[in-house]
Amino acid sequence: MAMNTQGRPTAPGTVSSSEITTFTGNRGLDHEEPLIFEIGDTGRTGVDLPSAPKAKSRLGGLERKAEIGLPGLTEPETMRHYVRLSRKNYAIDSGLYPLGSCTMKHNPRLNEKMARLPGIGDIHPLQPQSTVQGAIQLMETLAHYLMELTGMPAVSLSPKAGAHGELCGMLAIKAAHEAKGSKRDVVLVPDSAHGTNPATAAFMGYRVKPIPAMADGTVSAEAVRAALGPDVAAIMLTNPNTCGLFEREIVEIAKAVHEAGAYFYCDGANFNAIVGKVRPGDLGIDAMHINLHKTFSTPHGGGGPGAGPVVLSAALAPYAPLPFIRKDGDKLLLVEDEGAAGDAKPFGRLTAFHGQMGMYVRALTYMLSHGADGMRQASEDAVLSANYIRASLKDLMSQPFGGPTGDRPCMHEVLFDDSWLKDTGVTTLDFAKAMIDEGYHPMTMYFPLVVHGAMLIEPTESESKQSLDQFIGTLRFLANEAKHGNDKSRFTEAPMLAPRRRLDETKAAREPRLRWRPPAAKAAAE
Amino acid sequence: MAIEKFSKDHEWIRVEGDIATIGITVHAQDQLGDVVFVEVPEVGRKVSAEEAVAVVESVKAASDVYSPLTGEVIEANADVASTPGLVNEDAEGKAWFFKVRLSNPAELDALMDRAAYDEFAKNG
Numbered sequence: 072m073a074m075n076t077q078g079r080p081t082a083p084g085t086v087s088s089s090e091i092t093t094f095t096g097n098r099g100l101d102h103e104e105p106l107i108f109e110i111g112d113t114g115r116t117g118v119d120l121p122s123a124p125k126a127k128s129r130l131g132g133l134e135r136k137a138e139i140g141l142p143g144l145t146e147p148e149t150m151r152h153y154v155r156l157s158r159k160n161y162a163i164d165s166g167l168y169p170l171g172s173c174t175m176k177h178n179p180r181l182n183e184k185m186a187r188l189p190g191i192g193d194i195h196p197l198q199p200q201s202t203v204q205g206a207i208q209l210m211e212t213l214a215h216y217l218m219e220l221t222g223m224p225a226v227s228l229s230p231k232a233g234a235h236g237e238l239c240g241m242l243a244i245k246a247a248h249e250a251k252g253s254k255r256d257v258v259l260v261p262d263s264a265h266g267t268n269p270a271t272a273a274f275m276g277y278r279v280k281p282i283p284a285m286a287d288g289t290v291s292a293e294a295v296r297a298a299l300g301p302d303v304a305a306i307m308l309t310n311p312n313t314c315g316l317f318e319r320e321i322v323e324i325a326k327a328v329h330e331a332g333a334y335f336y337c338d339g340a341n342f343n344a345i346v347g348k349v350r351p352g353d354l355g356i357d358a359m360h361i362n363l364h365k366t367f368s369t370p371h372g373g374g375g376p377g378a379g380p381v382v383l384s385a386a387l388a389p390y391a392p393l394p395f396i397r398k399d400g401d402k403l404l405l406v407e408d409e410g411a412a413g414d415a416k417p418f419g420r421l422t423a424f425h426g427q428m429g430m431y432v433r434a435l436t437y438m439l440s441h442g443a444d445g446m447r448q449a450s451e452d453a454v455l456s457a458n459y460i461r462a463s464l465k466d467l468m469s470q471p472f473g474g475p476t477g478d479r480p481c482m483h484e485v486l487f488d489d490s491w492l493k494d495t496g497v498t499t500l501d502f503a504k505a506m507i508d509e510g511y512h513p514m515t516m517y518f519p520l521v522v523h524g525a526m527l528i529e530p531t532e533s534e535s536k537q538s539l540d541q542f543i544g545t546l547r548f549l550a551n552e553a554k555h556g557n558d559k560s561r562f563t564e565a566p567m568l569a570p571r572r573r574l575d576e577t578k579a580a581r582e583p584r585l586r587w588r589p590p591a592a593k594a595a596a597e
Numbered sequence: 598m599a600i601e602k603f604s605k606d607h608e609w610i611r612v613e614g615d616i617a618t619i620g621i622t623v624h625a626q627d628q629l630g631d632v633v634f635v636e637v638p639e640v641g642r643k644v645s646a647e648e649a650v651a652v653v654e655s656v657k658a659a660s661d662v663y664s665p666l667t668g669e670v671i672e673a674n675a676d677v678a679s680t681p682g683l684v685n686e687d688a689e690g691k692a693w694f695f696k697v698r699l700s701n702p703a704e705l706d707a708l709m710d711r712a713a714y715d716e717f718a719k720n721g
């Protein structure tokens with residue numbers, strides 16, 4: 072089996088469950104919120120609707136015979152339920168969010184204001200194109216800046232996440248190979264890659280061949296050359312990589328890849344480290360996704376849909392998926408079907424409509440409000456913040472690739488391993504949970520997989536020096552306690568102050584309970 | 598007397614006659630953590646050495662299990678597929694994954710004995 076070299080405990084183990092108990096189960100004004108089905112009951116309703124007039128059913132016997140079973144709640148009950156749930160959510164708007172490889176930067180309110188302008192917020196994707204020329208112009212402008220910042224001749228805006236962008240770029244690569252009649256079936260992926268890279272390749276039917284990194288955490292052109300062959304379709308390389316390091320041999324790697332007749336997919340998730348500093352197109356890449364929800368400040372995850380536009384080299388541009396924008400005199404045309412694609416050979420389409428319009432608006436707002444100099448400075452500040460944290464913690468925490476003195480600079484994120492925790496009885500997981508009790512969302516842990524007990528910290532440019540100093544102070548306190556403290560329960564028992572104690576991830580995976588059942592059905596099923 | 602061998606990919610192999618029983622090592626399950634899912638190969642499948650033939654998943658990672666040897670799968674362990682926790686309880690016993698009828702027993706020579714594997718695992 073392919074070995075995973077980290078021992079993250081996923082069951083609670085020895086953590087005790089002693090807690091202050093209250094009559095209600097609530098913790099102060101932090102409510103123990105039941106499921107909505109457990110609050111309402113089917114006999115109640117929050118709205119007073121007139122009873123439905125008798126009407127002849129046209130459903131041909133398919134109409135529902137029994138009650139649908141939705142809970143009825145009053146409006147205040149409904150409000151409270153969702154507000155209480157939202158208060159359990161931790162977000163960049165509530166505090167520092169140092170998740171490495173995620174670029175949890177501030178989402179400026181100006182972005183939101185622009186996205187809500189009626190001329191943008193109220194349009195519909197099925198409107199005639201002549202009535203939404205402004206929106207298409209906005210997409211064209213965003214596309215222009217993405218190409219400008221990456222030094223690439225084409226971009227496909229529609230992918231809806233980084234992983235979706237990977238699929239888009241790799242489908243273009245596959246189409247390009249197919250057009251040449253070549254049947255290559257291997258994709259090279261370094262050991263430190265994000266899981267979506269091998270998953271994308273495997274999903275498309277490619278065999279994934281891992282490339283080991285050098286002792287310094289980067290990939291050598293020599294290792295790539297050794298792995299290349301007539302069966303290799305592409306390499307997927309992240310730059311800066313998931314260890315927070317710039318792949319210095321990237322130009323040579325690109326050359327070797329092209330000489331072997333393969334294409335170069337670059338994972339651009341970490342683009343925030345290099346905007347305005349280096350153009351990926353100048354490094355010889357063929358395709359790269361850009362997570363607008365990372366680098367260009369649009370919300371993440373539950374905060375909003377992602378968007379993962381893909382820039383493409385001249386070799387891949389003809390295969391870009393529908394829809395794409397074409398200038399037609401002084402009009403802009405969104406080419407929606409293959410018949411109108413002209414010389415282009417789109418591999419298909421990835422999304423029903425044109426992608427995440429609201430995110431395009433937010434990303435463009437970020438670009439225009441920062442300007443070229445502002446975007447460059449954001450990258451510089453992101454790298455500076457990560458190095459400030461690195462330099463402030465290097466005497467206490469170990470860096471796998473920090474060099475002999477721990478002084479090797481990192482890019483936008485700093486990677487620690489758990490060798491400094493050896494013989495302390497504290498694991499990376501314990502340390503991360505103790506951070507929660509101190510009011511900090513943990514860093515990314517146990518990723519990248521190439522490092523034992525990894526802790527990957529990405530502060531982004533959003534944090535002030537004061538905020539960074541508080542964070543560093545907390546980590547220094549915890550690190551000293553882990554190393555020298557007598558009582559390790561602060562770690563092994565953590566989190567003590569979260570709504571839930573240590574969760575049993577093992578049980579959740581082995582016996583997942585994915586839906587609520589009415590008590591009667593549940594009793595019958597058991 | 599069964600021959601016991603180990604692969605660099607952390608599989609153990611017990612050979613009796615031309616039948617090899619294959620599973621993952623105690624060291625491997627320890628690194629994986631609690632195993633929550635196991636998929637075993639279909640009986641009758643022809644496998645070649647180093648081909649991915651089974652899957653083991655813990656909460657934190659999914660890994661392929663390779664057949665260290667070439668041959669045909671003659672039996673797969675339904676118990677380990679239905680009770681993945683068996684891998685944590687008895688990795689090198691009850692939690693075997695599959696059995697292969699060897700077509701090239703010479704491949705065994707390239708594998709490690711227990712002492713060599715223990716040394717390898719310690720450094721890996």
Ligand SMILES: Cc1ncc(COP(=O)(O)O)c(C=O)c1O
Nearest residue numbers: 172232233234265267338340377
């Ligand atoms: C290096 C890397 N690649 C790809 C992705 C996938 O991006 P997304 O989550 O938008 O699908 C991520 C996101 O976490 C990442 O960190």
